[in-house]
Amino acid sequence: MFLLFRGLLLLLTLWLSGCSSTKPAGSAASTIVYLVRHGEKDTALDPKDPPLTAAGAQRALALRDSLQRRPVTAIFSTDTKRTRATVQPLAEAKKLDVQTYDAKPVGLAALAKQIRTLPRGKAVVVVGHSNTVLETIEALGAPRPVPSIADSEFNYLFEVTIPSNDRPATARALRYGAAQ
Template sequence: MRHAEKDTSVDPKDPPLTAAGTQRALALRDSLLRTPVVAVYSTDTKRTRMTGQPLAEAKKLTVASYDPKPTGLAELAKLIRAQPRGKAVVVVGHSNTVLETVEALGAPRPVPAVGDEEYSYLFEVTIPANDAPATARARRYGAQ
């Protein structure tokens, strides 16, 4: 998913979340509480870490960093594919990296693009146990 709403008035280069973004991060946690999450990854920015942190804390996990460049996404995809089947991994990125992450996992984009003002997408990628191709679907969470 993409990070929640950011507050560029505080720090334009590495902004934290707004109050609405903090609420969205809590909504993410609440929407995935019953999901067997085994890892939470984010890029190395305040807004992505702050988006994943409430879920990571609820699951007693640490938010791990990943590199959103193509080589980093390939490495992230390997890490995700090595996780036990039936478990979930949450990846928090940016509007210009989340769909590339879906593709790195072998699934087609479920939407053509993520706009700069779209924060509610949650992309679910399913990686089959056999050699079948991965699939992805887009759903929404939090305030619309």
């Protein structure tokens, strides 16, 4: 009887180990890229490179709060006051340096290539402009989740998933911070 019980226990153990939900060897998790437009800007102070308004500074804190628990390992921003200020609270919370990128089409392609070389299973944040965020999503291989971003819209938080396999990237539009 004891041997029969041990045999059944061994078979049950082997069967359960075959039902494990672990990923197959060699597979890796998807990379998640969060893309936002800079916060509200104050063009009265500096029309060429405006800083954030008080509302924009609040939006930067909302971005930090929205992404603080995500496994962010890299942060990218164009080289403007408003984009850097939008992501600075998150960068400080994560103890990460903000890397700058060129928002021209060639620069967006280079940024997408660089993101694809980062370790899988982590998150990346990219801050851009109303006329570059959707183009960056396309450079990452995903279709635009919205047709355009109006000049008055600052609360989109786009989430692009880059699968570890050969499947295409996907994008979805979320919102964060105060409504406009």
